[in-house]
Amino acid sequence: MSTDTTQRSGNRRKLYFEILKDLAAALVVAAFTFFFLYYSSHSIVENYITHRGIPLTDVQMSLLDTWLKSLCIAAASIIFICMFLVLLGRRLEYINQITAGVEKLRERQMNFYIEPEGNDELTELAESINFLSSSQRRLMRREQELKDEREEFIRSLSHDIRTPLTSILSYSELLAEKEDLGKEETQNYIALVRSKSEQMKRLISQLSGQSTAAVEKIDDIGLLMRQLTFEWEELLDENFDCHVDLSHCGNFPCAVDTSSLCRIIDNLASNVQKYADPSEAVQLTVSTKGHLLLIRQENKVAKPVISKNPAPESSLIGLVNVKRIAEASGGHVNVSGDDCSFLIDIEIALTVTDMA
Structure with a gap:
């Protein structure tokens, strides 16, 4: 992986620390919600009782205060749970994306990219999966290029082998048909056959990978x-x-x-x-x-x-x-x-x- 990615990896925050931050944020919001609702409702109730002139004993006031606190705690708890689940759900969704990426890697489907989010172990894992996917795509592309080059090389040499082979057959038929050929002319044709045979041998050696031009x-x-x-x-x-x-x-x-x-x-x-x-x-x-x-x-x-x-x-x-x-x-x-x-x-x- 690149040097920049390695440097970022050294500055990663721990996943549990990120989750604790989400938990703390939800607690702060829930606490604020509790105090806001409690003091607001307490003030409203006191004003209402005073305005109506309703006499309440100390026991009744204590029960009313307990009832208000219970309602505010319930509301704050609901806010806390909802907010924490939302924050945690984002991370769970990110984990699902990473899991899907791993599954695609297993199935050799490399045409995907996981958008890095945050700066923790999940981010590092996503970047590692992206790097592996990119490397596999390059490797598969290179393998296909080598395969195409090899097939083209074989097709090219196979075509070129036919020409000297045709020449050898033609010269052989000529030698067989012409009985009145002189010794010198016969030797010339034999030399041509030998030359074409050597050319075929070189081409076949290149085709089998035993030699190169x-x-x-x-x-x-x-x-x-x-x-x-x-x-x-x-x-x-x-x-x-x-x-x-x-x-x-x-x-x-x-x-x-x-x-x-x-x-x-x-x-x-x-x-x-x-x-x-x-x-x-x-x-x-x-x-x-x-x-x-x-x-x-x-x-x-x-x-x-x-x-x-x-x-x-x-x-x-x-x-x-x-x-x-x-x-x-x-x-x-x-x-x-x-x-x-x-x-x-x-x-x-x-x-x-x-x-x-």
Whole structure:
């Protein structure tokens, strides 16, 4: 709890002292009521007797005085009981509120607040319950956020695992169907299958929590991008007219998360396979500008479902993954176009390193 609350706790008054104060207040009011009624009624009776000239003996006067005192004591007692019950009832009502708060805590209903009243043990108890309720709300909210993040992470990786798996199946079918492939071409396809298998292994390791994405030092960013764009082209070349431009991509050493780059390129290819118009060209341009890696993909759309703000629940989860990966690398993604065309610009921050 906060320091202010702790300081206030040190200045608390005891509950029994507060109840004694209520009792004393009720007694004072009752005593005042008794004396006021007694002397007022005594004065009125004396004036009445004197005015009427009614003779009373000492015994009769004593009985009259006793009768007046009894009536005044009864009235004062009623005032005392009523006032004390009212004051005590307020505290009992406060205890009922606290009891209800404890019951809600037990039922894990945290959307309540007990207004602190007074400055005693009940006040401290109410503040403690409020603090516990607030802490539980924050904990439950954080648990839900972690659960949502985990589900989104699993959904993202599950989507990205399908792309290299599809590539492996395609390359395997190609190797099985084409019996006239040369040794070099066969080795190239086997190398691609191995590369996609390793990518799947990394993604599955991330999915199971055994590893996380890591930045690697590479000798030539241009060479890496040529390899990735070659795989992108291999995936699409059979059904699409693909054009790759690497003319403005530099050749320098840097540190980058190669696994994330593979996921970005695979998601771009997957997006083309799902939504691009096969009768139109697909353009992929990769360039470097300072410490930025720029990737642009342009294509015509066969299915007008592209959204500039895709939601994770939509069929465009691949674009959501691309945006998340780029932002994690210090970059950003801009999606534009209309019902007939699609354009995505990706910026990824690179850490330029010296040659070893």
